[in-house]
Each structure stands twice: as structure tokens, then as C-alpha cells.
Amino acid sequence: MKTLLLALGLATALSAPVLAQEKLKIGATVYGLNAEFMQIWTAALQKHPAVQSGEVEVTVFDGRYDALVQQEQFNTMITQKYNAIIFVPMDIEAGAAPVQAAVDAGIPVVGSNARVNSDVLTSYVGSNDVEAGELEAKAVLDKMGCKGNVVIIEGPIGQSGQIQRLEGNQKALAACPDVKVLEQQTGNWSRAEAQTLMENWLTSHPGQINGVIGQNDEMALGAIEAIKAAGLNVSDFAIAGVDGVTDAINAVKAGEMASILQDANAQAQGALDIAIKAVKPDYQPQSAIWKQYPSMGWEDGKAKTYLVPWTPVTTANADELLKSRQ
Template identity: 65%
Template sequence: MRLLKLGIASALALSAMTSLASAADPIKVGVSLYGLKAEFMQLWAAAVQESPAVKNGKVEVTVFDGRYDPLVQQEQFATMISQKYQAIIFAPIDADAGATAVKMAHDANIPVVGTNTRANTDLLSSYVGSDDTLSGYMEAKAVLDKIGCKGNVVVIQGPIGISAQIQRSEGNDKALAECPDVKVLETKTANWSRAEAQALMENWLTRYPGQIAGVIGQNDEMALGAIEAIKSQGLNVSDFAIAGIDGITDALLSVKSGEMTSILQDARAQAMGSLDVAAKLADPSYEPQSDVWTQYPDMPFADGKSANYNVPWTPVTAENVDSLLAFRNK
């Protein structure tokens, strides 16, 4: 009888130890980003790894490179589901195909937090990102104001079908509608690529010599590619009004030198905010760890229950560019 009691006591002690260990296990969060070739998503991926919750061991995060392929991202979701991730953060390359991946996770009872780009679905548990329609309007207006609402412009789009391209185009169109005397000579995608945008702009400069007054690039990489094309043809960059979006490092330097306009998209706030929301969805006892909620008081954490967290845009100006560069170089 005494041996039986000892056995029961040992089993109970082992069970208690297992429960304690389980309670101390980190929350397992997976991240599927549409692609890691360009700097913005590299900044996003680095920021999520620097989250206080990851640093202190409360959350274990794995970042997957979607390689700009919706099928790759769906395969990543299948992997995260089979490996029993507790929450997923998702920036889809394709808004429609992304909905399929979200449904896979939803059917497996895994919450999905969208970030940066959107999937066409109402099954997301939450979204942490910025208003791309607003940024498209802001960048186009900057170009149009500089050319006095007269002349010809070209528009370099992001990958067709990604939500940022769709919404930034809507914002571009809204600003262009306010300037009926402006003609759009060409609108084509360069897939967020600096090299593709350079080739595209070189072609346009040859096709429309002396006719292009403004360049609306739907991200900074493509705006910078247009600048390289202008320089390669021996033209003066100051003769063009050029704008991009994201506030990547080279764009900040280009704004500082007076070559372009940029609007900073806060990759750090999107990444750390997404992680806090995802962890709260996975474990209701989790409390937010990052400082983004005090950085942006108009974006309260709200116990992780908001359907949409709107990270504000920051126009890059001559007055704030040095401080933005200093923060980037920390």
C-alpha cells in the first residue's frame, strides 16, 4: 500500500511539474511574409525578432519567406498547421489567393493576424497595417503639387493583385482626379523591384523625351529605380517630381539630397504590433510587450480585440529625415 501511495504521489508531482513546464512554454507564432528581397520586408522581419516578447522568451517566432509566390505561402500555412503553431501573422502576395491560406488556418482553429498587405477574406482575426489608399493619395499629391497640377506623369505600380498595389492605385487615382490637366502617359508594374523600375523608366524616357514631369512610384525601391534611370541618361533629377512609399534607408538619403519625396511606413510598429496581437489571441493571459502602443496613442491595444490596427504614415521631410536616419542606424 505504501509503495502504491508513493507511486501516486510521484505521478501527481510529475503531472504538476509537466503543467508548470507547459505553462512556461513560449507561445509559438509563425509569420508568412510575401517576400524578403527588398529592404522594407527585411526591416519588418528584423523588427519582429527584436520584439521584447521574443527577447524575453514569452513568444517563439519563425519567419517564412513567401518568395512572392502564393502557392509557397499556402505550403507554409500547411506546415504551420501541421506543426501546431498557435497563431499566424500573414502578409500575402496575392489578396485572393491569400484568402485560401487564411481559411486553412481558420479551419484548424489557428488565429491569423494580417499585416502590411491584405487577404480578401473576413476570416482574419485582426489586421495590423497602414492605410495604403491614403499613402497612394499622399504620394501622388506630392508629385502633382510639385508640378503645379499640369504636365505628364508616369505611374510605376507594385505587383498586380497585391492589396497594396490595388489600394495605392486607388489613392493615386483620387489625387489625379483633382488635377484634370495632368496626363498619365504610362502605368505599369515593376513588382516592387528597383531594377525593373529602372528598365521601365529608361524605356519611357526614350519613348517620351522631355515629356515626363512626374514619377509616382508605389514604393521607394521603384522610385529609386526611376532616379537611377534618369541619372543614367544624363538628365537632371531635379527636373522631375518623384515620390515613393516606405521610407527605406536609400529613400531617406534621397529625400535628404532633395531628389524625391517619401512616406515612411513603420515596419517596426507593424511587426511588433502584429506579434503582440497574435500572442494575445493565442493566449488570453498574454500582455503586450512592445512600446508601439505608447508610440501611437491613437492606436490603443484594446486587449487585442480590435479588428483593425491602423499604423499611421509619417511624411519624410527635410526637418525629420536626420532623426529617422539616426533611428534606423541604431
């Protein structure tokens, strides 16, 4: 009998630390993985020290640019009792219901990169998209000397990046009343869709387009492809995008466009640190991004918003940024 009690006591003693060290299961649903920016964001999650050490297991779900797909992914994570969820929503409004469902099930949700209209998020880790829209539009307008005609290629209608960057675009345009917007349409963050739009606009407005405001780099790059395919000189246009993807950095080096870096690594790893903190109250952040951007301030992981600063891409820092991708 003593032997049995001893064995039971030993088993209990051994099980306690095993339970305490149980690997956290965190899911991330992102709006889509077709383009480089979200691929960089996803890779950054897997490179987080807590994932590398085995403390956390991260599963990334491809939302396939569909809010309903993301809602189903939330249902899966709720059913499978994930410890926390990181959300990069396709739609600012449609994303609110699944967030509420997860929180009602006791699962904390951290927003990253794109916003959702919900006040039950644990926190949001991203960048100021109004500022980005104003910066990119100003780069285009400065090159144009505040005169001429522009086209605006928007992100997916209803996503926070499209809404907020357009607000920034319009702020910059308001300072240049002599500039006319000839066309404004969504390219859905897609290089191919933007190329088709630009091809059509070059035909509809021959010799009239002076500037292109692409709300992300992929779409600005699509416009550049259309300009080249039409046999026109890219340097005759003022073009800007947002994100600092690899091809855009090279295009900045070539003098073809302007861009600002949206730090996917900082957004993803910051969101994961916050998600772990929401599950483990004594957790201290492990990502180096908090030292890289001291202005963000860890604030014990309890701030509602963490904004990663924008970095203009220039010919001076382009090679350094490219090296960080290797």
C-alpha cells in the same frame, strides 16, 4: 507504494507550470524578403520583447513573391501545429483560401502590412494604403503645379498595396485634370524592374515626363537611377515613393524625391502582440508601439483593424529616422 504516489504527485505538480509556460510557436509568411522594407519588418519581429525573453519563438517564411509558395507555407504551419500565423500576403484574393484552412484547423491568423480578402482574420495591423497613394501623388502633382505628364510605377498587380495606392493616386490625379498619365505599369516593388521601365519610357517620351509616382520607394529609386543614367537632371522631375527605406530617406535629404514612412516596426510588433493575445486571452501587449501611437488603441487586442499612422519624411526628421536604423 507511498513513495511512488508521492513521486507521481510531485511529477504532476511540476509538469503543470512547465506546460503553462510552454513557448508559443508563431509563424509569419511574408510575400518576399528581397527588399529592405520587409527585412526591417522581419527584424522587428525578432526584436519583440516576447521573442527576446523566450516566451515566443517566431519563424519567418519567405514567400518569394509567389502566392502558391505562401499557400504551401501555410500547409507546413498547419501540419506542424503552430499556435498562430502572421500573414503578409502576395495576393489579396489568393491568400483567402490558406487563411480559411488555418482557421479551420484552429490556428488564428493575423494580417499585417498587406490585406487579404478574408473575414476570418483575427485582425489586421497595417497602414491606410489609399491615403499613402493620395499623399505621394499629391507631392508629385504639387511640385508639377498640377500641369504636365506623369508615369505611374505600380506594385505587383493583385496585391492590396498596388490596388489601394492606385486608388489614392487616382484620387489625387482627379484634382489635377490637366495632368496626363503617359505610362502605367507594374515594377513589382523592384528597384531594378522600375529602372528598366523608366529607361524605356524616357526613350519613348523624350522630354515629356515631368513626374514619377512610384508606389514604393524602391521603384521611385529605380526611376531616379534611370534618370541619372540618361544624363538628365533629377531635380527637373517630381518623384515620390512610399515606405521611408534608408536610400529614400537619403534621397529626400538630397532633394531628389518625396517619401512617407510606413512603420514596419509598428506593423510587425503590433501584429505579434495581437497573435499572442489570440492564443493567450490574459496577455497584455509588450511592444512599445502602443504608447508610440496612442491613436491605434489596444482595445484588448480585439479590434478587427489597427492602422499605423504615416509619417512624411522631411529634411527635418530624416537624420532622426536614419538613426533609428542603426
